[in-house]
Amino acid sequence: MNKIDWDNLGFEINPADKMFIAHYREGRWDDGKIVDYSTIPIYPSAVVINYGQGLFEGMKAYRTEDGRIAMFRPRDNAKRLNNGCRRLCMPELAEDFFLESVKALLIENKEFIPPCGKGDLYIRPILFGSGQMLGVNPADEYTFIIFMSPVGPYFKSGFSGINLEIRDDYHRAPQFGTGGVKAIGNYAASLYPRRVVKENEYDEVIYLDAKTCTYIEEVGSANFFMLKNGVISTPMLGGSILPGITRDSVLTVAQKRFDLIPQERDIRYVEVFSADEVFCTGTAAVLTPILTVSYRGKRHTIGDGKPGGVTRRLYDELKGIQLGARPDDFGWFYEVK
Numbered sequence: 339m340n341k342i343d344w345d346n347l348g349f350e351i352n353p354a355d356k357m358f359i360a361h362y363r364e365g366r367w368d369d370g371k372i373v374d375y376s377t378i379p380i381y382p383s384a385v386v387i388n389y390g391q392g393l394f395e396g397m398k399a400y401r402t403e404d405g406r407i408a409m410f411r412p413r414d415n416a417k418r419l420n421n422g423c424r425r426l427c428m429p430e431l432a433e434d435f436f437l438e439s440v441k442a443l444l445i446e447n448k449e450f451i452p453p454c455g456k457g458d459l460y461i462r463p464i465l466f467g468s469g470q471m472l473g474v475n476p477a478d479e480y481t482f483i484i485f486m487s488p489v490g491p492y493f494k495s496g497f498s499g500i501n502l503e504i505r506d507d508y509h510r511a512p513q514f515g516t517g518g519v520k521a522i523g524n525y526a527a528s529l530y531p532r533r534v535v536k537e538n539e540y541d542e543v544i545y546l547d548a549k550t551c552t553y554i555e556e557v558g559s560a561n562f563f564m565l566k567n568g569v570i571s572t573p574m575l576g577g578s579i580l581p582g583i584t585r586d587s588v589l590t591v592a593q594k595r596f597d598l599i600p601q602e603r604d605i606r607y608v609e610v611f612s613a614d615e616v617f618c619t620g621t622a623a624v625l626t627p628i629l630t631v632s633y634r635g636k637r638h639t640i641g642d643g644k645p646g647g648v649t650r651r652l653y654d655e656l657k658g659i660q661l662g663a664r665p666d667d668f669g670w671f672y673e674v675k
């Protein structure tokens with residue numbers, strides 16, 4: 339194991355020693371095995387590198403204050419991966435196989451889980467068409483890999499907050515496209531818009547709907563939320579937005595623990611400028627305050643330009659449940675032994 343500087347973790351690859359690999363051939367998945375983290379051989383004609391037939395998931399393992407290993411709603415990741423498999427014509431994985439594989443690998447890599455409070459072990463399952471094909475067809479062979487890396491905050495500034503730009507000249511995913519699943523191509527499409535906003539020193543893009551450029555969709559790697567007068571709103575899922583597991587958890591917690599009124603609805607981008615608080619959610623992003631939202635060169639400061647009080651309380655509650663430090667009546671905390 340390479341020495342890891344637990345005090346300076348960012349969101350960078352620092353691979354844990356072991357990875358899991360399974361293959362689908364002749365109509366069935368094999369049992370898979372844990373091997374050393376390494377490169378993988380792949381045909382130049384593999385469907386994934388020609389036609390983008392691939393999916394990924396993002397999960398985390400947490401070290402609790404009393405030293406236990408925990409995950410958060412991992413079965414929901416298995417379900418979302420399988421939804422994506424249907425959309426991309428790939429063979430599904432049994433949920434139990436997915437979970438057992440993640441757990442077995444986690445135990446092997448457990449010394450890579452950062453101490454409580456220093457970061458998390460990011461878990462990246464990937465599933466892709468590794469069989470050869472020349473025409474545009476689903477592959478006949480698939481590979482499922484899980485690798486892991488200790489990480490710190492996705493956005494360098496962490497809970498201090500981020501500055502985002504709404505773009506109406508680039509879209510992430512159209513209606514009826516693949517935005518509702520974690521298809522690898524969605525992220526390829528977001529690289530250039532991300533570069534453009536970063537050149538202007540914004541942290542990320544806020545995408546609008548591809549049909550009318552009126553409604554907020556999501557941030558390139560996280561879901562979007564706004565608060566106004568005790569109502570917590572997030573864009574309605576309609577196939578172009580990723581159904582985030584953190585998104586669902588925040589909607590539930592906001593209603594059940596904080597008596598906020600949750601709304602999944604179309605949010606016009608102009609509404610955001612006068613919101614009380616704005617934030618985004620995701621496994622990597624956790625719950626990150628959005629301090630300013632710019633549009634066509636005009637910067638709008640949200641509230642007093644500091645992380646909001648409700649945002650803070652929601653963050654503490656979510657982290658508390660993930661770390662087993664606050665009551666969980668939802669069955670989300672998942673201990674790995």
Ligand code: PLP
Pocket residue numbers: 396556557558559560561580581582583584585619620621622
């Ligand atoms: N939206 C996009 C585009 C994402 O990549 C992610 C991350 O997985 C999310 C939203 C948040 O999803 P989750 O909360 O399940 O991590």
Ligand code: COI
Pocket residue numbers: 395396397525559560620621622623
């Ligand atoms: C996650 O939050 O796990 C994601 O997949 C976002 C990512 C693109 C880093």
